[in-house]
Amino acid sequence: MSVLDAGVARDVADYAARVRAALADLEPDQVDDLTDGLEANLADALADDGRAHHGGLVEEFGTPEAYAAELRAAGGIAPARPRHPLRDALAGRWREALAIDDAVLAALRAKRGWRPVEDLLVSVRPAWWVLRGWAVAQVLLRVTDLEPATPWWLPRSLPGWLLLGAAVVASVQWGRGRWVARGAWHGVVSLLSAGAALAAVVLLVWLPTQQRERDGWMQDLRAASPADGVVVDGEYATNLFVYDADGRPLEGAQVVDQDGRPVVTEPFAGDLASQGTVWLDEVPADAYRVGSPGVDGKPRWNAYPLWTVPIGAVQDDLGHGTLRVRPGSEDELLPAAWPFEQVPAVQPWGAEASGPGGATPTPTAAPDATPGATSTPPAAGSPDATPPDATPPDTTQPDATQPGDDAPGGAAG
Amino acid sequence: MDTTQLLKGVLDVAVLAVVAEEDGYGYDVVRRLRAAGIEEVGDASVYGTLRRLYASGALTSYVVPSDEGPHRKYYGINAQGRALLDAQRKDWDEFAGTMSRLLGTEAGR
Numbered sequence: 329m330s331v332l333d334a335g336v337a338r339d340v341a342d343y344a345a346r347v348r349a350a351l352a353d354l355e356p357d358q359v360d361d362l363t364d365g366l367e368a369n370l371a372d373a374l375a376d377d378g379r380a381h382h383g384g385l386v387e388e389f390g391t392p393e394a395y396a397a398e399l400r401a402a403g404g405i406a407p408a409r410p411r412h413p414l415r416d417a418l419a420g421r422w423r424e425a426l427a428i429d430d431a432v433l434a435a436l437r438a439k440r441g442w443r444p445v446e447d448l449l450v451s452v453r454p455a456w457w458v459l460r461g462w463a464v465a466q467v468l469l470r471v472t473d474l475e476p477a478t479p480w481w482l483p484r485s486l487p488g489w490l491l492l493g494a495a496v497v498a499s500v501q502w503g504r505g506r507w508v509a510r511g512a513w514h515g516v517v518s519l520l521s522a523g524a525a526l527a528a529v530v531l532l533v534w535l536p537t538q539q540r541e542r543d544g545w546m547q548d549l550r551a552a553s554p555a556d557g558v559v560v561d562g563e564y565a566t567n568l569f570v571y572d573a574d575g576r577p578l579e580g581a582q583v584v585d586q587d588g589r590p591v592v593t594e595p596f597a598g599d600l601a602s603q604g605t606v607w608l609d610e611v612p613a614d615a616y617r618v619g620s621p622g623v624d625g626k627p628r629w630n631a632y633p634l635w636t637v638p639i640g641a642v643q644d645d646l647g648h649g650t651l652r653v654r655p656g657s658e659d660e661l662l663p664a665a666w667p668f669e670q671v672p673a674v675q676p677w678g679a680e681a682s683g684p685g686g687a688t689p690t691p692t693a694a695p696d697a698t699p700g701a702t703s704t705p706p707a708a709g710s711p712d713a714t715p716p717d718a719t720p721p722d723t724t725q726p727d728a729t730q731p732g733d734d735a736p737g738g739a740a741g
Numbered sequence: 742m743d744t745t746q747l748l749k750g751v752l753d754v755a756v757l758a759v760v761a762e763e764d765g766y767g768y769d770v771v772r773r774l775r776a777a778g779i780e781e782v783g784d785a786s787v788y789g790t791l792r793r794l795y796a797s798g799a800l801t802s803y804v805v806p807s808d809e810g811p812h813r814k815y816y817g818i819n820a821q822g823r824a825l826l827d828a829q830r831k832d833w834d835e836f837a838g839t840m841s842r843l844l845g846t847e848a849g850r
Contacts, residue, residue, distance in 0.1 A: 365814045372768035395785045402789025
């Protein structure tokens with residue numbers, strides 16, 4: 329028994345596969361009969377020191393086709409009629425391609441400077457085996473739904489990792505000549521290998537492009553939305569509820585910030601393509617929040633609380649993208665659910681002096697009023713109305729912590 | 742003279758003789774033929790001949806597994822093979838004698 333290095337083992341396997349391919353017109357058991365132990369015989373011949381060696385397998389034994397013809401003749405098996413004209417024609421083309429391959433390799437080997445190049449290529453071959461396994465796994469992950477849609481160099485799921493591992497192991501074992509595909513499978517695996525080479529090139533170009541594109545998109549998203557909205561306790565408020573000084577709900581309260589900019593909880597207010605839908609128990613379909621109409625009929629998105637319009641009552645102009653309630657469907661609108669029927673009353677600064685009307689709230693009056701609310705709960709004494717929820721309006725302030733960009737949009741409203 | 746052509750006619754008996762001496766697997770038979778001086782024979786011709794002799798019932802075959810590397814298919818001769826070998830050996834002796842006499846006469850002329 330001879331110990332051959334992996335490269336020679338591969339060459340032997342290739343050669344044997346081509347011999348079998350040249351016998352493909354025979355019955356499979358005849359082929360087995362003729363070529364049983366072929367690899368062992370070839371390897372023994374190559375390892376036999378008592379034999380004059382001529383270089384590669386083709387130089388040593390002749391072309392696989394000639395070898396097959398000799399086996400066939402000496403074995404007393406007549407060439408059979410072609411049974412699969414198409415397959416035989418394809419096999420013929422394949423053999424021609426391999427013959428060209430042989431010729432090119434022989435021509436290169438005849439050149440003086442080729443030897444070190446081939447040595448180098450042979451030593452980096454393991455890297456190719458790993459790359460080949462990776463490419464096969466990537467292609468499989470792309471065509472199956474095992475992985476999230478966004479491509480990445482490595483898998484992100486357990487099945488993805490298992491697939492990658494299996495593909496790399498299979499590729500390396502095949503490369504080392506440990507796993508040998510027999511008969512027709514050899515052709516399939518060779519073809520797969522060639523496909524993997526192509527796929528690897530495509531992937532190496534395509535993946536970075538995809539990732540750049542995705543990164544660009546992420547940056548756009550980040551740049552586009554210095555998030556409009558109201559943050560309460562780390563979460564975006566989806567609606568606001570305004571109670572008057574007596575603690576009674578106030579419908580249609582218009583909220584603006586210190587610069588007069590409308591305070592909105594729907595960052596994509598009215599844009600049907602972007603505005604999120606909400607799911608309510610009351611309606612068996614998606615719904616949109618919608619602001620109260622102003623005098624011009626257009627929704628005011630800073631008039632709170634926002635009501636809800638079921639998707640069926642939205643004017644069907646999805647192509648145009650602006651949320652409008654279909655005329656005549658106003659009765660389908662759903663009022664907002666107030667968190668409290670009533671909250672404890674407050675005593676606004678200056679209210680005693682100017683009377684309960686408080687008709688002229690100065691911009692400074694409002695923020696100052698809220699800290700005062702913390703002093704009222706003891707007086708109100710109704711625990712159900714006082715929970716922390718009473719204070720959050722205070723936290724609309726965080727929104728004001730990022731007015732660094734005094735966008736001209738602030739004038740809207 | 743192209744001895745490859747001559748060999749074709751006698752490869753069967755040569756292979757039978759080698760295997761009769763001792764069981765052997767594919768390349769082992771090739772090696773022993775070469776060692777005996779039959780250099781020009783192609784490996785594949787020997788394997789094909791072994792296969793044909795086996796198929797015609799002149800040889801037995803058994804597989805010896807190998808720890809390292811592929812298994813080996815050994816060939817051994819059987820009674821039918823021995824009978825064939827004896828018959829062919831006789832034929833060869835007669836033929837070789839005839840040829841020697843002919844060529845010897847020719848050469849001595």
